[in-house]
Amino acid sequence: MTTDVIALEEFGALPEPAAIELLLKCCSSPAWARAVAARRPYATVEAMLGAADTALAQLSENELDRALAGHPRIGARPSDPSAQREQAGIAGTGDDVRATLAAWNREYEATFGHVYLVRATGRTASELLENLLTRLRNDPATERRIVRGELAQINRIRLRRLFGADPGES
DSSP, X not given: OOOSOOOHHHHHHSOHHHHHHHHHTTOOOHHHHHHHHHTOOOSSHHXXXXXXXXXXXXXXXXXXXXXXXXXXXXXXXXXXXXXXXXTGGGTTOOHHHHHHHHXXXXXXXXXXXXXXXOOOTTOOHHHHHHHHHHHTTSOHHHHHHHHHHHHXXXXXXXXXXXXXXXXXXX
16 A cells, blocks of 8 residues: 555455554554454544544553554654654754653653653644653553553544544644
């Protein structure tokens, strides 16, 4: 599949492996991608987003870790076009701010055992750093709940973009 945008009807007609492949570009959890693909066809993008949210809520902790592993560190220079677009607010940030973000990212990872995941779309480097420092005060269970919410927002943005809907910041 070479297109960046696909019609919902076309997505519904794809063979399941091709649909899963497209979904994995939005979220790297195979269980999530299989669950969303299995519920096709969708009448609307909103119905598909609801199914994506449900699939995410049902992910095991191991599958959540697989989803997190597909995201670059905030402030790194991502090679993935989706991550580049999402981290556009950091693109012009100086090396000193990037170094600060990198240091606190390492602290977060040492504390929680996974990458600091946040919806970066529409946020500046200073906002993302402030959010990271605040979240470092969370207990692991609270942080895990927040991570699921952030991942849901990121998935929604990416899915809206995939289906040519307004990605907004939802």
